[in-house]
Amino acid sequence: MTDENKMNETDDTLRAETAAVAPELAEHDALKAELEETRNQVLYVQAEMQNLRRRTEREMADAKAYATTGFARDLLSVADNLVRALAAIPSDLRADEKLKPLVTGIEMTGKELETVFQRNGITRIEAIGQALDPNKHQAIMEMESADAAPGTVIHEMQSGWMIKDRLLRPAMVGVAKAPEGVGIDIKA
Template sequence: MSEERTRDEAVENELKGVPEEMLDDTEATEELAADEERIAALEEELAEAKQQVLYARAETQNVRRRMEKDVADARAYAATGFARDILSVSDNLARALDAIPADMREDEKMKGLVAGIEATGREIETVFGQHGITRIAAMGMPLDPNQHQAMVEIPSDDAEPGTVIQEMQAGYMIKDRLLRPAMVGVARKP
């Protein structure tokens, strides 16, 4: 019994400093319920904030990946405009070589000029290769609208219809993208 009295006295001593309005059980219960509601609301806000942080991190990572891809593409394809312009120089060089008659190629005065033009053509092809610029195969291939541009249809008994039998202008790719389509003549039934 002395234990119970000691406990009761301890509770009474603690309650002596507590204002009387706080001793009312209904008010205390209401305040406790209000505190629990505030805690629940704060926990909900915290969960929502955590979710928003996760979404923001994911979005940031996606933006970073897109930027890395854009930078890689810019590096890989930066020379596209310049390469298109240089292709006409390469075409003119090839036309110049084709225009030289065989007898002039053997002429001692012209051998140096021909050798210089041929060396320049090889150098252009080497530079193209270093920058991922490759010539599109056309002759004897089936027409591929992704790489070839059909300019004329030519009646032919020797080739299957739709096969490239004439190349008017070489086509080129830069890495995996089309730089310029090959302009071709395509076989058709006579």
């Protein structure tokens, strides 16, 4: 056998071995690609589960913190009526010994209701003297005032309330505006 024949035989053997290994390499590459795709899917599902867990925890905390919102909103009308009842009692009737226990009882009920509100994170919004904040105040009217800067709350018709960091009810307010003719400089 000549060297040339040996080389041809070696080439043929290599080609045959390569041809036999090629399908195995292709299958290996396909399996490797499938494994990588499956790995990426698993990572994606893990990330989604972690996001779902965080979102659920946040929603549960919010539900716990704000579960009483509807009930608290309903109690605000009770608080308003207690304030109106106390404001409606004339000073001469307050001094009457027969009515003093009734007045004291209404006052104590109002104080107890405020204590319950505080215990549950329900706080009154300070309005008078504050700049109008559309996130906390609902302007019902404008009132001329030389004493307050325009846009300042000068009258409160109904108190506003927050539950923790959320608005429960906006304060209904009257806002100062400049008196007619004040601040206008007309040059002839």
